[in-house]
Amino acid sequence: MSRLKDKHAIITGAAQGQGAAIARAFVAEGARVVVADVADDLGDALADDLDDAACFIHHDVSDPTSWDDVVGEAEQWFGTAVDVLVNNAGILRFGEVDTMPLQELDLLININLRGCFLGMRAVAPAMKKSRRGSIINCSSVEGLAGMAHLTAYTGTKFAIRGMTKAAAVELGAHGVRVNSVHPGMIDTSMTQAHGGDAAMQWGATRVPLERVGTPEDVAPLYVHLASDESGYTTGGEFAVDGGVTATHSFYPGNDGGAVR
Numbered sequence: 409m410s411r412l413k414d415k416h417a418i419i420t421g422a423a424q425g426q427g428a429a430i431a432r433a434f435v436a437e438g439a440r441v442v443v444a445d446v447a448d449d450l451g452d453a454l455a456d457d458l459d460d461a462a463c464f465i466h467h468d469v470s471d472p473t474s475w476d477d478v479v480g481e482a483e484q485w486f487g488t489a490v491d492v493l494v495n496n497a498g499i500l501r502f503g504e505v506d507t508m509p510l511q512e513l514d515l516l517i518n519i520n521l522r523g524c525f526l527g528m529r530a531v532a533p534a535m536k537k538s539r540r541g542s543i544i545n546c547s548s549v550e551g552l553a554g555m556a557h558l559t560a561y562t563g564t565k566f567a568i569r570g571m572t573k574a575a576a577v578e579l580g581a582h583g584v585r586v587n588s589v590h591p592g593m594i595d596t597s598m599t600q601a602h603g604g605d606a607a608m609q610w611g612a613t614r615v616p617l618e619r620v621g622t623p624e625d626v627a628p629l630y631v632h633l634a635s636d637e638s639g640y641t642t643g644g645e646f647a648v649d650g651g652v653t654a655t656h657s658f659y660p661g662n663d664g665g666a667v668r
């Protein structure tokens with residue numbers, strides 16, 4: 409398996425969940441990977457497990473200095489420039505429009521939106537210079553449509569989708585591609601923290617494929633977007649959501665219910 413042979417990737421938020429699955433999939437396809445995260449123990453353990461193909465670097469996506477450090481250290485470890493950036497790190501906060509504390513809004517903006525922008529800013533100069541690069545920004549189905557109690561989170565994920573398109577237009581002439589991924593409900597610590605298995609069971613009833621996703625469902629799309637096989641794809645938005653955004657149905661659930 410060598411779809412990512414000679415690729416050098418930084419994956420943010422890679423210590424667990426979707427980021428960890430993406431790191432494993434990248435390594436399985438021949439890439440060398442920097443596992444970047446604020447979760448040191450989990451990140452270290454994953455990098456150990458991936459052996460020589462990965463190293464862990466402590467990294468806070470909301471901090472510009474941390475971006476300078478992670479890109480510098482990654483280039484040193486790779487011995488060459490970064491050619492794939494996966495802006496995967498993110499946080500989820502529920503809250504109603506009229507009561508959500510502003511600190512929560514600011515935290516979401518700083519990590520989800522600012523983190524993604526800083527990442528693109530940090531790798532763009534070297535990618536432009538080498539005229540090769542793929543940046544993959546993790547949005548969400550909340551970057552395609554709204555959900556109650558997620559107004560602030562939805563705002564950050566729509567922003568990521570928009571920034572992806574603007575950056576793709578700007579960087580296209582330099583040989584750098586930028587795309588966004590829109591996962592549906594995926595079983596990770598993020599979703600487990602908000603309702604656990606009961607939330608998973610509820611979610612499954614809303615999805616055409618009748619199950620929530622796993623990190624391993626998501627990772628192959630990232631492999632495709634990182635590889636040269638997607639060389640004519642930029643500014644695109646790619647849902648990996650079990651079909652949940654394929655419907656405008658008013659009906660809760662997929663059994664047809666009252667209208668069948």
Ligand code: NAD
Nearest residue numbers: 421425426446468469496497498548591593594596597598
């Ligand atoms: P997760 O909580 O398992 O993983 C997120 C990782 O991001 C964690 O390891 C965490 O330590 C890291 N992180 C948080 N703040 C950080 C910071 N400031 N700097 C660096 N790393 C930081 O969740 P996940 O489901 O794997 O989420 C990955 C991405 O997928 C996120 O952007 C999330 O918004 C998005 N997403 C998740 C779902 C879902 O249902 N789980 C759906 C759509 C989109």
